Amino acid sequence: MPITRRSLLAGAPFAAGIIATGLPRFAVAQARPVTLRYLASRGSISPHELADALGYFKDVGVKLENVGYSSGGPESLFALASGSVDVGSAATAAVINSISGGNDFVAAYPSNGINGQVRSVFYVLEDSPIKSIADIAGKTIAVNTLGAHLDYT
Numbered sequence: 001m002p003i004t005r006r007s008l009l010a011g012a013p014f015a016a017g018i019i020a021t022g023l024p025r026f027a028v029a030q031a032r033p034v035t036l037r038y039l040a041s042r043g044s045i046s047p048h049e050l051a052d053a054l055g056y057f058k059d060v061g062v063k064l065e066n067v068g069y070s071s072g073g074p075e076s077l078f079a080l081a082s083g084s085v086d087v088g089s090a091a092t093a094a095v096i097n098s099i100s101g102g103n104d105f106v107a108a109y110p111s112n113g114i115n116g117q118v119r120s121v122f123y124v125l126e127d128s129p130i131k132s133i134a135d136i137a138g139k140t141i142a143v144n145t146l147g148a149h150l151d152y153t
Contacts (some may be wrong), residue, residue, distance in 0.1 A: 002025070032061065033061040033063060033113050034061060034062050034063070035063045035064075035065050035086075036048070036062060036064055036065065036086045036087050037067045037070060037084070037085045037086050037087070038064060038065070038066060038067065038085050038086065038087040038088065039067060039068050039070035039075065039076050039079055039085055039088065040066050040068070041089070042067070042069055042072070046089055047090075048087055049064065050066060052064045067084065067085060068138075070088075072090075073089065073090025073091050073094045073095075074090065074094065076088035076089055076090050077090050077094060077095070077098045077103070077105075080103070080105060081098070081103045081105075087114045092107075094125055095107050
C-alpha cells in the first residue's frame with residue numbers, strides 16, 4: 001500500500017503519541033543521576049523535601065543530600081553563592097536583592113512570597129498578656145536572622 005499525504009497526515013498524531021509516550025522513559029534511562037545538596041530548615045519541610053518524600057524523584061535520577069541546617073534565608077543565599085549547596089530557599093525580596101547584588105542565581109519557583117495580603121504569624125503562650133501586635137509596643141522582642149526578608153519589606 002502506497003503512503004499518501006492523507007494517510008501520512010492521519011497517522012502523524014498516532015505516531016507522535018507513541019514517540020512521546022516512550023521518550024520520557026528513554027530520556028530518564030539515558031540521564032546520569034544528579035545529587036542536589038541543600039540546607040534544611042528546622043521545623044519546616046521545603047518543597048524539594050516534600051517532593052522527595054512523596055517519591056517524585058525516585059525514578060528520575062535525582063537524589064537530595066542534606067548538608068546541614070540553615071538559620072535563615074541569608075545563610076542559604078551565602079551557601080548558594082559559595083557553591084556549597086545546589087538548592088536554597090529564601091524570601092523573594094532577599095533573592096532579588098542577592099541577584100541584583102551580583103550573585104548568579106536562578107530563581108526557579110517561589111514557595112511563598114509577598115502579595116497584597118501578606119500575613120506574618122506571631123505565636124504566644126495561651127496565658128500571655130500579648131493578644132495583638134499592638135501589645136508588643138515598648139517590649140523587647142526576638143527577630144529572625146538579620147538580613148532576612150522582613151528587612152526588605
